[in-house]
Amino acid sequence: MMAFSGWGYPGSAFDASDKPALWELIHRKMGCGPADRAPPAEFAAIQVPEPRADAGSVAALRALLGGEHVALDRETRLLHGMGKSYRDLLRARAGRPGRVPDVVVFPESTVQVADIVSLARARKFAIIPFGGGTNIVGGVEPSPALAAPVVTVSLRRMNRLVSLDEVSGTATIEAGALGPEIEQALNGRGYTLGHFPDSFLHSTLGGWLATRSAGMQSDARGKIEDMVVSLKIVTPVGMLATRVAARSATGPDLNQIVVGSEGTVGIITEATMTVHRRGVQAYHGVLMPDFRSGVELMRRCSREDSAPSTMRLSNAEETELGLTLKPPGGPGARAFKAMVKAYLRRVRGFNLGEACLLILGWEGSAGDVGRRRARSLAIARGLNGFSLGESAGNAWFDRKYDYPLLRDLVMEHGGMVDVTEATVTWRDAMATYERVHGAMHRELCREAFPGYVGCHLSHAYETGVCIYFTFAAARAKGAEMEQYLRAKALSVELLLGAGASLSHHHSIGYEHLPWMEDYVGPAGMAALRGLKAALDPGNICNPGKLLPSAESALGQYWPGYPAGVGAGRAP
């Protein structure tokens, strides 16, 4: 299990001791420094109420699963009570986790999950599926408005590779398998799933499917919904097992109804996924003169048959942050760097304060990787991009899973930091970036400290791209949650106002609920509510998530909803 009040396994931390430039940047942007310390509450001291579950239900669960797989202890309940959003960590660090599940159970098979769901329906307790606990939209948290007992169903014992069909290129995998477990099992047979979200180390196949996850090679492989061939989900009205068909014309796509359902219609227990022979990989860094030229490069590459597998363009602020994560080199390295800078300024006409790092990655056969790399880099050169070579690409690759630990560091030293992401069309990408970037700085600015508004574009498609903002500032002492809610709501509303989607890969949970009805519209909501009612007539599956309802406790999560939310919508 991950730590209670931070990312990663207990004891993991971001090593900032050898990165003076990082501290300099944090202080310049936010006013926080290494001396500011805001340590979390002691885990052992956090109290939780007695479980609400009745003795009969607990006995029945123990009879189904064995006593050792039914947990009622304080620690297990706390560790399964929240995900890892800023809001979650703020509450965890304060020692006020909110409602936690009454029971946590650990089934080992689809049959056991079906038994749990039947029991839940008969005894009217709520069930919340739990994978790795990395959710950052409140997806795994029991609603405080819920009168019924809550049983969280951890899929972590269901982590097997069930079968591999090498002829068809598919693997059937249990939903509780973590990213590294999946890759280890497949790599041993020469295959890869190729899904590497930022949460890869700690998240599961079932969680990816439930939230429409995106991995860093999505430009080649698509999002998780593009990789799924079929799946099994246990719903309160029975098991739905979709057919193993690449495509079909048999009505609405049931896979695409289940994917993204966030636990609200049942528990996904396994899926058959497209897998590939492992190939070679190469990553490359390119410095673009500005964000606009980087956007144009990504757009052009996304139209090519030879598109990269990964493209990730950082704005100037995120580029600067990335540079601070490298320990300072010796005098020789500094002299070389100065020479390169002078070249870029004088010969290539760069304004270095505007330069943007672009990571390009390719995965496949050696021949294909070589060809596609040459093609992408030629396009980059045509747009005055400066190649930083493989070392810059590999440096990014090596630290790609560390950013959540950097968030912990910032929180530990008095900072607020959160993210907002959405999909924009290529046409709208640049204007949306400029509008949100400027408005978020105005929102975050505190006296001499402008705040941090990093942005990257990643996950490119032919018609658009994911735009991802990371915003940070010093915490407003005594008004931490208000400060956060205001900034988060503003970022979402700026994106929606610019025609972007409500989320590209983080999903809805509680965090994006205030905008869901507006976003989907009345007929769309009728469809989604109709689906929910048909599959979960007793409303026992993750009540209150995804679709606003009485159980959503929106007044608690978004004080003033609906009147307050929306007030920040920029002109």
Added chain:
Amino acid sequence: MMAFSGWGYPGSAFDASDKPALWELIHRKMGCGPADRAPPAEFAAIQVPEPRADAGSVAALRALLGGEHVALDRETRLLHGMGKSYRDLLRARAGRPGRVPDVVVFPESTVQVADIVSLARARKFAIIPFGGGTNIVGGVEPSPALAAPVVTVSLRRMNRLVSLDEVSGTATIEAGALGPEIEQALNGRGYTLGHFPDSFLHSTLGGWLATRSAGMQSDARGKIEDMVVSLKIVTPVGMLATRVAARSATGPDLNQIVVGSEGTVGIITEATMTVHRRGVQAYHGVLMPDFRSGVELMRRCSREDSAPSTMRLSNAEETELGLTLKPPGGPGARAFKAMVKAYLRRVRGFNLGEACLLILGWEGSAGDVGRRRARSLAIARGLNGFSLGESAGNAWFDRKYDYPLLRDLVMEHGGMVDVTEATVTWRDAMATYERVHGAMHRELCREAFPGYVGCHLSHAYETGVCIYFTFAAARAKGAEMEQYLRAKALSVELLLGAGASLSHHHSIGYEHLPWMEDYVGPAGMAALRGLKAALDPGNICNPGKLLPSAESALGQYWPGYPAGVGAGRAP
């Protein structure tokens, strides 16, 4: 409008006069010849009952649309009463079309469609959307079990290119636009949608979306559901307009709920689609030693980054049919052909009776087409494929839209001919082919005539492929429909029994309804019925289609259902 009792515009016909080998094949397989004639009933003599629509509804429709866009005449109602399946044409040719719509209306805008749907809800008449009328699963036919009046809504006036976003590579197109209208509008701006189903000349964007259509370049572009970015559908509970986002994580995918809904939850009025700059195209024919090696070639190519845009493998019977469609050449051509045959037999070890034609096509930039072509042909050579060059590819390309006219010719001369298609995994493709091919021949064989069972694989994906059977025999006089139903049911059940899907791109309509509940399962049906009830609470949208219900009149379309259907399921 297409002709009443056949494919294509009135007067179009397949020219068989210069193809003696075609007649020879038809006679050898089915016992039919040019002298057998079974002309259709005279169109002018076919009677239809008075329209059931009440005067108030008709007056209201006329007020909404203008009198000239509300048709109650015999001819218009007949022409909008059926699609073009064998079952449809059998009834059309016999002059017994079954129930036809009571009114046919021609709206010109989404607003007018919304007005029609509101009126339908208030006055309780049923509505059926109608595009080009090419449906072959009974999708546009009013149910005879329906007491309510039926208003068919033709989208044919809504055929405009609304807008083109060249930066994002999307086009917004009205749902009633025919294939050639779409391509003409886009080609004029340098773009293409790239969706070319066999029905291309006569089918519409809305019909493609409603049925999950697949075009011949699907290996590169995907099916229509892969090309849609957003859409508008008018449902009885309001308009659902999905967002223009390449991907999102905002719950179940509403696009994928609407696509494939076959008119049962509303009327699709427009869609924003991914479009591409027009490139060059090349088609090539390859002769493979047998079906198995062709399957292996397609499977390998589907895993390549350099996959062709089109792959279509014919079995030996379909390959033989294809050869008969070329008028016989002079003595020189015949001598050259004999030489090639001798080479294939002696040097390459072909058994010519087993050889299978494979069409490969590439579309894109000239450089990409060249590179991908070289790669595909190298794989073909490695599997002992013999290149027939571009002329064989172009010959197929030139006649690709003519096969429905060949069906008309066979029907005119006393034959039964229909098709069945499904998706199989690569692992199952060969065994499924052999099983269905053998069993269908046993079913169709009449005395000395073995029947015709052509098969092709087309629409390849990484994990599987569409398998498409065309089966034909002489009509069983006096038991035409029974003969057809038996053969059709057998083919479907053989495919389902082999783990294939119920349809890859033809959809469900009435034709695949008997198997829908089994195929989707109880929880899947609960989801689909929940959606239907939520969006169409009055059941006014194409009642009885897609989801079995009292309005499906299954006893009429599938006599003996459910007991009879399933009896043919092979061991």
